[in-house]
Amino acid sequence: MSDKNIKKTVSKLLVVVVGMFAFGYALVPLYEAYCDLTGRGSDSATSAAAVAAGDVDENRLVTVALDTNTRDIPWTFKAGQHKIKVRPGELSEAVFIVQNQANRPVTGRAIPSVSPTQAGVYLSKTECFCFVEQVLAPGERREMQVRFVVDADLPERFSSLTLSYTFFSVDSPVEVAARRKILEPEATNS
Amino acid sequence: MSDAVTHEHHHDAHDHKPTGMGRWLFSTNHKDIGTMYLVFALIMFFVGGAMALVVRAELFQPGLQYVDPQFFNSMTTMHALIMIFGVVMPAGVGLANWMVPMMIGAPDMALPRMNNMSFWILPFAFAMLLGTFFMEGGAPAGGWTMYPPLITQLGDGFPFLIFTVHFLGISSIMGAINIIATVFNMRAPGMGFMQLPLFVWTWIITAFLLIASMPVLAGAVTMLLTDKYFGTSFFIAAGGGDPVMFQHIFWFFGHPEVYILILPAFGIVSQIIPTFARKPLFGYVSMVYATAAIAFLSFFVWAHHMFTVGMPLAGELFFMYATMSIAVPTGVKIFNWIATMWRGAMTFETPMLFALAFVFLFSIGGFSGLMLGITPADFQYHDTYFVVAHFHYVLVTGAIFALMAGAYFWLPKWTGHMYDEKLGKIHFWISVISVNVLFFPQHFVGLAGMPRRIPDYSVQFTEWNMISSVGGFVFGLSQLLFLWVVIKCVRGGREATEEVWEGARGLEWTLPSPPPFHTFTTPPQVDEAVAHS
Missing domain, CATH: 2.60.370.10 (Ctag/Cox11)
Incomplete structure (x- = not known):
């Protein structure tokens, strides 16, 4: 069977997982930037x-x-x-x-x-x-x-x-x- | 449990299984792990259901009868957490474990050890979550959505809630990676992507949703944790944070999550309806693309859960139109199921009955979802029982009914015995009537303004709540009948053939019932007759 291919698939997917975890945190500055842009958010x-x-x-x-x-x-x-x-x-x-x-x-x-x-x-x-x-x-x-x-x-x-x-x-x-x-x-x- | 598998069969020499507790604790076999997932989900179904009955008992009459408000809030919160993360998701993964390798002609999952780990995390995670009942401050009571600042006021149970969510996230991400790795690398020769059974397709797409959305939830709850214990201010206004931001991050996960719950259900129904209509699935390719479209759109509609929180008009409009657009691919699926049945030679065994009830009742839930998606209307419906009625139609008569249908459909394959058809039909009819008695009146009290998550209510809502509670108890208790049907089927019954159902097509139905411990150790050659269409 294709153990190498499985490893390849898994490592690609792990990159997505880590990337999405980071994206969760990236939403914080994105949200603030959006609030500044639209003038929303609390004072x-x-x-x-x-x-x-x-x-x-x-x-x-x-x-x-x-x-x-x-x-x-x-x-x-x-x-x-x-x-x-x-x-x-x-x-x-x-x-x-x-x-x-x-x-x-x-x-x-x-x-x-x-x-x-x-x-x-x-x-x-x-x-x-x-x-x-x-x-x-x-x-x-x-x-x-x-x-x-x-x-x-x-x-x-x-x-x-x-x-x-x-x-x-x-x-x-x-x-x-x-x-x-x-x-x-x-x-x-x- | 074990007598399901001790039946003597004349299999090849390496069909020996480990014995005793070790078989289950250290299992790397996709069938055993699938069974454990399904049994776990069934146990949690009764735990979460008991909590729902506490809620319905308290709401039978206005005023405070049986439980104090704090405990009531714990009941609603824990009911949701258990039903979502402990029932629907594990049951879906359990079905995937059992069926995906057999459907694609693979000997097992790609990563059997990880498969074992992703299951065994669950009992420990839920022991932690349920343990919060005995802690200072009680179990989580701020709603399953864990909005700050309310949720951070939870007592000692707070870090346990957060770590439970982390564990559940790790478990389902591992499960998702496993499914994708299996389907991408281990299909039998001749099985291309467009020959995959639709259940496999819906699970690939669900797995991608899990991988993309669960880490975001993990991030959000980690921020809650550091806000409470490590002095950060992501959501604390006094420190420059914004609690509304949590809602955005949470629902960025939360909306894909609802499709994580329902897409496998779509897959199950897409297997069952062609079988009992004795016709190939109508519009296979459009089904695949519709599922993918729903999954893709699910990342752009999150704010429809929070229309009333304060957003620019352009935002409200964008999220309203994006939400509406999901009705198009969903409609494609509904029409395809109906077209599959058109002029089919239909019979109505229990799996088909549940699948038909799914199509009809899920559509009702879909329509109330459209109503909620209309921004100005949502300002009235928000946080009322109308919302409760909506998501129970899509989750109980949607996801749970499809899981029931799948259980009846595949039980003969798993156990080698036919279940008791008469008891199955009684279970279906009691369930389908009582579930409507339970949830339909909640539309009425919701439109009349009854708020959700509150143990007391204004007297004008009494009658509908009483009816709803009666329906709730009948529905809850009738699930014991399902438990009995399953136990009875595991212990014995008429021998099932390989094909089980007359109209069944696909690789899993070429295997004996029950299938040997190891199947497809040499990959089968797939031709058009065996594949789905």
């Missing part, structure tokens, strides 16, 4: 390194409106300024002030959003309090910074952006109930 996908490399556009000023909201949480949440003017490509900073009005410690988490949505990819945050749980003692007041860059490639049609944050209570009754149900179905006595 957090832009890496800090890419932000730092941007050139500052001295001829343009973009207004960034700062919007604050709270939901089911006894905190006041304000921005230091309502609007700031920034140059595309330049590292900017915004300040937010949050205060716990309750007489107990409360844990909250902020969820950011940028509008218009199409402009989201052009606003990159290099430092942000969002997604991290914030614990505030009774009556505690805290100032929080966000550092961000508006990409110099921001299309001309966007002259202003809105950066909005909403603070949610991590201990909200809905969430607590949901977590108890999922994580500890038997734990009614705790």
